[in-house]
Amino acid sequence: MxxxxxxxxxxxxxxxxxxxxxxxxxxxxxxxxxxxxxxxxxxxxxxxxxxxxxxxxxxxxxxxxxxxxxxxxxxxxxxxxxxxxxxxxxxxxxxxxxxxxxxxxxxxxxxxxxxxxxxxxxxxxxxxxxxxxxxxxxxxxxxxxxxxxxxxxxxxxxxxxxxxxxxxxxxxxxxxxxxxxxxxxxxxxxxxxxxxxxxxxxxxxxxxxxxxxxxxxxxxxxxxxxxxxxxxxxxxxxxxxxxxxxxxxxxxxxxxxxxxxxxxxxxxxxxxxxxxxxxxxxxxxxxxxxxxxxxxxxxxxxxxxxxxxxxxxxxxxxxxxxxxxxxxxxxxxxxxxxxxxxxxxxxxxxxxxxxxxxxxxxxxxxxxxxxxxxxxxxxxxxxxxxxxxxxxxxxxxxxxxxxxxxxxxxxxxxxxxxRGLNLPPDEGIAAARDRARLVSAKAAIAELDRVQHQMAEGRDDPDRFTDIAARLMDQYRERIDSLATLPEDRTGQADAPIERDMRLAAVRAERNAIFDLARRREIGVTLAEQLGRELDLIDARLSRQGLA
Known part of the structure; x- marks a missing residue:
């Protein structure tokens, strides 16, 4: 005791x-x-x-x-x-x-x-x-x-x-x-x-x-x-x-x-x-x-x-x-x-x-x-x-x-x-980050294309899934053009579960693509972990929405 x-x-x-x-x-x-x-x-x-x-x-x-x-x-x-x-x-x-x-x-x-x-x-x-x-x-x-x-x-x-x-x-x-x-x-x-x-x-x-x-x-x-x-x-x-x-x-x-x-x-x-x-x-x-x-x-x-x-x-x-x-x-x-x-x-x-x-x-x-x-x-x-x-x-x-x-x-x-000591910044970090975001966005688009066909198969309204996937793909294409972060949800209440599942698949594809780059030594492990943590937060938020 x-x-x-x-x-x-x-x-x-x-x-x-x-x-x-x-x-x-x-x-x-x-x-x-x-x-x-x-x-x-x-x-x-x-x-x-x-x-x-x-x-x-x-x-x-x-x-x-x-x-x-x-x-x-x-x-x-x-x-x-x-x-x-x-x-x-x-x-x-x-x-x-x-x-x-x-x-x-x-x-x-x-x-x-x-x-x-x-x-x-x-x-x-x-x-x-x-x-x-x-x-x-x-x-x-x-x-x-x-x-x-x-x-x-x-x-x-x-x-x-x-x-x-x-x-x-x-x-x-x-x-x-x-x-x-x-x-x-x-x-x-x-x-x-x-x-x-x-x-x-x-x-x-x-x-x-x-x-x-x-x-x-x-x-x-x-x-x-x-x-x-x-x-x-x-x-x-x-x-x-x-x-x-x-x-x-x-x-x-x-x-x-x-x-x-x-x-x-x-x-x-x-x-x-x-x-x-x-x-x-x-x-x-x-x-x-x-x-x-x-x-x-x-x-x-x-x-x-x-x-x-x-x-x-x-x-x-x-x-x-x-x-x-x-x-x-x-x-x-x-x-x-x-x-x-x-x-x-x-x-x-x-x-x-x-x-x-x-x-x-x-x-x-x-x-x-x-x-x-x-x-x-x-x-x-x-x-x-x-x-x-x-x-x-x-x-x-x-x-x-x-x-x-x-x-x-x-x-x-x-x-x-x-105090007041200025050192040259590490070179190449910004370029590596942009490349990782570019590759992960392309991986997300490819995953969305695969998931939309899988989810629409055998359904009466396949165009609904195609429209949602197209909207999400456009958001990722905007990121590719401007390297912006993932925009907020812009979907109706009825389509929210479908978009959530598609977003979740896309985010996980992004994370896999980023760590594939790290394994091939095309980007640093530290950068991959930083970007992975950002995607983990998005993944966790979307997963909680699915359980709610």
């Missing part, structure tokens, strides 16, 4: 934090408000949540990574794959090695393996935290796409490095060759399992629905279970459950487009996942704040045991770690952009160097968040011999300090760096 009450209390705290973040005149980012509220709960209510690291990781991380993979713009990820992979893999490994050695030098009493674990914990960035702090200074789309892709992949690479560091601490040994083979197995098997589990579940559900019918609640529940199925299946064979969850989300984009799920179900499913994302991230930040007072006390004791007396050494440690992370990130981004510029100038003499503010903004946007805390809390409580895990509370405190500092830095620096 106590755990249920505590969960409800945490959910209430998330709701209150969301309301408070909108009421505050300073427009503080929601994560900072949630952390402050959690700290207040911990100090006033003396609430202490004892978290099982494995359970905490299982419940919170897979759905968040799955959703990141599901919603990240795929075409932008492919277009900027060089920058994304550099940040997500190269920068993570550099951070783990460089910061691990630096932290061990800074805190000699912290074992080297634990220092590497801390470096791995603070290496992943959090796009949700970045978007929260950038509300007053919207991040340019291409820059945000790179940050999202980085966060998706470095979540996986960072947490895999955490696993290796923990294993080294528990066993007392580390082999580079064995680690390389293990990493390859964990990565390849994790991705394969994530894609395979998603495809198998979605295909099985679609086959069952075609034969026996389907319902909205069942489809939504299946989507909620997929990340956990992928994660547990991968962990069972000692692969990366983190990569499996992320790969499952990416695969969901493509399998979901062909699964035959009703438009109303897709709309409700998006709403459920929006709520889940808000809740899980909120709970993590509230838990972070709730644990800060107790973690501070224990970390202070750890610092005292190292020979220092003043608790201000904790602030010095946090400042040094944040500064080290900032220097590494700025240096990596600068070098990456210089190399990119060098390659571009080989093909285009007019290529110009990006403003230094962009480099600084990319560095300041590396805010840490939910995944960093989740990784810190997964450190085991004890070693194999039963002794306490060395410096665990200090690691959690330093990781918490990095989260807070990075959020504050991003909240203050990003609006200043991005």
């Amino acid at each position: 106590q755990i249920v009450t505590l969960c409800l209390f945490l959910l209430l705290a998330v709701v209150i934090s969301g309301m408070a973040s909108r009421m505050l005149p300073s427009a503080l980012p929601r994560p900072l408000v949630q952390i402050a509220l959690g700290a207040l709960i911990g100090m006033v209510a003396h609430v202490r949540v004892e978290l099982d690291p494995e359970l905490f990781f299982l419940l919170l991380v897979p759905p968040l990574l799955f959703l990141d993979g599901w919603r990240i713009p795929k075409d932008e990820l492919v277009r900027d794959r060089g920058a994304v992979l550099g940040l997500a893999l190269g920068l993570v490994f550099l951070t783990v090695l460089g910061m691990g050695v630096f932290i061990h030098w800074l805190i000699p009493t912290m074992p080297l393996g634990v220092a590497f674990a801390l470096a791995a914990v603070v290496s992943p960035t959090d796009p949700i935290a970045v978007s929260a702090v950038a509300q007053k200074a919207p991040i340019p789309k291409r820059m945000m796409h790179i940050l999202e892709g980085e966060a998706l992949l470095n979540d996986a690479s960072g947490l895999v490095c955490v696993r290796f560091a923990i294993a080294a601490v528990l066993t007392g040994s580390f082999s580079l060759g064995e680690a390389t083979l293990t990493f390859a197995w964990m990565a390849l098997a994790g991705v394969a399992i994530g894609v395979g589990v998603t495809w198998a579940i979605v295909a099985s559900k679609a086959a069952f629905a075609r034969r026996f019918g389907d319902e909205t609640g069942s489809n939504i529940l299946v989507s909620l279970l997929i990340p956990f199925a992928a994660y547990l299946a991968a962990e069972h064979v000692h692969a990366s459950g983190v990569l499996a969850a992320a790969a499952a989300g990416i695969a969901m984009t493509f399998t979901g487009a062909t699964s035959g799920v009703a438009a109303g179900t897709r709309i409700r499913r998006r709403a459920v996942w929006d709520m889940l994302q808000f809740t899980l991230n909120g709970v993590i930040f509230v838990l972070l704040g709730e644990q800060l007072p107790e973690v501070f006390v224990r970390a202070r004791d750890t610092v005292t045991a190292t020979g220092h007396v003043s608790p201000w050494w904790l602030a010095i440690y946090v400042f040094a770690v944040v500064l080290g992370l900032a220097v590494l990130r700025y240096g990596w981004v600068w070098v990456s952009m210089q190399l990119t510029l060098l390659r571009a100038r080989r093909h285009d003499d007019a290529a110009v160097s990006p403003p230094r503010r962009i480099i600084a903004a990319m560095s300041a946007a590396g805010a840490r968040g939910a995944i960093t805390l989740a990784g810190a809390l997964t450190l085991p409580l004890t070693l194999n011999d039963g002794t306490p895990f060395p410096a665990r509370d200090l690691v959690i405190f330093l990781a918490s300090g990095v989260i807070l500092s990075s959020l504050v830095i991003a909240a203050v620096a990003l609006p200043l760096l991005l």
